[in-house]
Amino acid sequence: SSVCCCSSVCLIRWRAEQGLPRIRLFVGERRSCLPLRFPAPKQTNVVFLKTHKTASSTMQSLLFRFAERHNLTMAFPKPSCSLQFCYPAFFSSNFVHPDTLPANMITSHMRFRKSALQKLMPKNTRYITILREPASMFESLFTYYSPYAKSFKKVPDGSLKTFMEDPLQYYKPNDAYSYYARNTLTFDLGGENNRPATDVAYAHDFVGEVEKVFSLVMISEYFDESLVLLRNLLSWDLEDILYIKLNARTETSKKKISPDLVEKIRAWNSIDAYLYDYFNATLWVKLSDLGLDCVAKEVQLLRQAQERLIKRCFGSETPREQPGSQIKDKDLRPWQPSKEVGIVGYVLPEDMDQETRTHCLKFIMPEVSYTPKLLRSQLERQDQNNPSGPKV
Numbered sequence: 001s002s003v004c005c006c007s008s009v010c011l012i013r014w015r016a017e018q019g020l021p022r023i024r025l026f027v028g029e030r031r032s033c034l035p036l037r038f039p040a041p042k043q044t045n046v047v048f049l050k051t052h053k054t055a056s057s058t059m060q061s062l063l064f065r066f067a068e069r070h071n072l073t074m075a076f077p078k079p080s081c082s083l084q085f086c087y088p089a090f091f092s093s094n095f096v097h098p099d100t101l102p103a104n105m106i107t108s109h110m111r112f113r114k115s116a117l118q119k120l121m122p123k124n125t126r127y128i129t130i131l132r133e134p135a136s137m138f139e140s141l142f143t144y145y146s147p148y149a150k151s152f153k154k155v156p157d158g159s160l161k162t163f164m165e166d167p168l169q170y171y172k173p174n175d176a177y178s179y180y181a182r183n184t185l186t187f188d189l190g191g192e193n194n195r196p197a198t199d200v201a202y203a204h205d206f207v208g209e210v211e212k213v214f215s216l217v218m219i220s221e222y223f224d225e226s227l228v229l230l231r232n233l234l235s236w237d238l239e240d241i242l243y244i245k246l247n248a249r250t251e252t253s254k255k256k257i258s259p260d261l262v263e264k265i266r267a268w269n270s271i272d273a274y275l276y277d278y279f280n281a282t283l284w285v286k287l288s289d290l291g292l293d294c295v296a297k298e299v300q301l302l303r304q305a306q307e308r309l310i311k312r313c314f315g316s317e318t319p320r321e322q323p324g325s326q327i328k329d330k331d332l333r334p335w336q337p338s339k340e341v342g343i344v345g346y347v348l349p350e351d352m353d354q355e356t357r358t359h360c361l362k363f364i365m366p367e368v369s370y371t372p373k374l375l376r377s378q379l380e381r382q383d384q385n386n387p388s389g390p391k392v
Contacts, residue, residue: 033291033294033297033298034228034231034232034290034294034298036237036238037237038235038236038237040235041235042070042234042235042236042237042240043124043126043233043234043235043236044070044072044104044105045104045105045121045122045124045125045126046063046104046105046106046107046125046126046127046128046234047105047106047117047121047125047126047127047128048060048063048105048106048107048128048129049110049112049127049128049129049188049189049214050107050108050109050110051129051130051131051132051184051185051188051189052109052137052141052180052184052185052188053132053137053140053141053144053184054130054131054132054137054185054220055130055132055220055223055245056130057246057366057367058223058243058244058245058246059107059130059218059243060107060108060367061243061246061362061363061365061367061370062240062241062242062243063105063107064107064362064370064371064374065362065363066105066236066240067104067105067374068362068374068377071381072104072105073100073101073102073103073104073105073378074100074103074104074105074106074107074374074375074378075096075097075100075101075103075105075106075108075120076096076097076100076108076371076374076375077095077096077097077108078094078095078096078097078098079097081095083108083109083367083368083371084108084109084110085108085109085110085111087109087110087111088111088179088187089111090111090112090113090116090190091110091111091112091113091116091117092113092116093116093119093120095110096120097375099378099379099382100375100378101120102122103120103121104122106120106121108371109188110188111187111188111190112188112189112190113190114190114213126215126216126233126234127213127214127215128214128215128216128217128218128230128233129189129214129216129217129218130217130218130219130220130226131185131217131218131219131220131272131275131276131279131280132185132219132220132221132276133220133221133276134185134265134266134269134272134273134276135257135261135262135265135266136257137184137185137220137272138160138184138265138268138269139160139255139257139265141180141181141184142160142163143160143255145177145180145181146158148176148177148180149175149176149177149178149180149181150172150175150176150177150178151163151167151170151171151172151175151177151178151181152170152180152181154170155170160255160257160261161261164261164264164265164268165264167181167182167268173194179193182194182268182269183195183269183270183271183272184269184272185269185271185272185275185276186206186271186272186275189206189210189275191206191271193271195271197267197268197270200274202271203270203271203274203275204274206271206274206275207274207275207278207279210275210279211279211282215233216229216230216233216286217279217282217283218230218283219276219279219280219283221280222280222283224299224302224303225283225287225295225299226283227241227243227302228241228287228290228295228298228299228302229283229286229287229290231298232290238301238302238305239305241302242302242305242306242309242363243306243363244306244309244310244313244319244346244363244364246364246366246367309360309363312356312359312360313348313356313359313360313363313364314346314348314349315349319346319364320346320347320348320349321344321345321346322344322345322346322347324343324344324345327345327347329347330369331361331365331369332345332346332347332361332364332365332366332369333345333366333369345364345366346364348360348361348364
């Protein structure tokens with residue numbers, strides 16, 4: 001059964017039942033809200049494990065902007081790995097563009113391997129990731145990767161409902177892109193995604209491993225609340241966590257799923273469900289530590305700042321979303337997985353001054369455009385700092 005999302009008592013009891021160490025709670029001890037500027041220096045060494053279909057592109061964009069604004073070095077994949085660290089292989093330092101080392105941050109898709117990252121990154125690096133409710137995530141994965149994942153392509157009528165009636169009829173672990181078809185969060189985190197649902201001990205141990213490494217596991221459904229925790233953890237300013245949502249599907253691409261289907265999806269992705277339930281509960285314990293009144297105020301401040309940003313960039317209360325296929329500027333056109341699945345992007349008004357346009361572009365530029373631009377600017381900065389060094 002799932003862990004309740006915001007009861008500290010429930011989580012304590014559940015952890016005790018699972019034999020996990022106790023969490024210290026600071027209920028009511030700290031009600032003051034976060035300062036506008038932290039006295040402590042900002043933490044700038046961050047690994048963000050970018051999981052699939054979890055709002056991780058929005059988070060990656062936020063970290064790109066932070067790195068650029070603070071002249072940090074973002075580790076990027078070497079050219080032969082494309083935009084991902086040779087995913088689905090386990091992460092290796094051999095997959096990193098050598099001219100982006102030593103790095104402060106790393107955010108591109110990878111299959112997590114703790115030992116390789118800890119050798120690569122500074123000792124005080126904070127590890128962060130994000131999870132999403134398994135049923136809605138799996139619907140997104142199914143829709144997005146149906147043209148590629150063999151397990152999904154085998155379904156005669158191409159429907160998620162048919163796949164879930166008998167997943168093992170279509171799913172084979174060795175099929176192409178099979179990692180998108182079962183426990184994808186577990187796979188991304190470096191776990192064994194094909195463990196049977198009955199192996200609860202594995203799920204329990206895996207949760208413990210993840211919790212030891214990651215200082216913060218964000219929850220997609222509580223993205224703004226997660227950002228408040230991120231800001232507190234890293235001593236960042238409010239402007240550092242501003243964002244505009246990226247890589248979302250058009251409404252017509254989304255399918256509603258029945259409660260019965262939700263249960264089947266959770267059973268099929270049982271390790272992901274275990275992870276999500278646990279870290280959703282943990283998130284609410286951390287939010288309680290800060291004080292829920294404080295968190296609500298911080299979320300309100302974030303959303304007000306976001307409204308000001310949107311007004312500045314679009315001249316209206318809502319961003320000007322467009323299906324990516326209709327966006328003429330290729331730098332603003334998100335990758336489209338297929339004709340059936342539309343990913344929305346944004347277009348800025350034409351009558352903007354250059355400074356505002358440059359500022360706003362960094363909030364709406366998709367990964368496929370922002371990655372090469374940020375890499376280029378980092379390499380140029382290196383050349384300026386080391387004029388006699390090797391040219392790339």
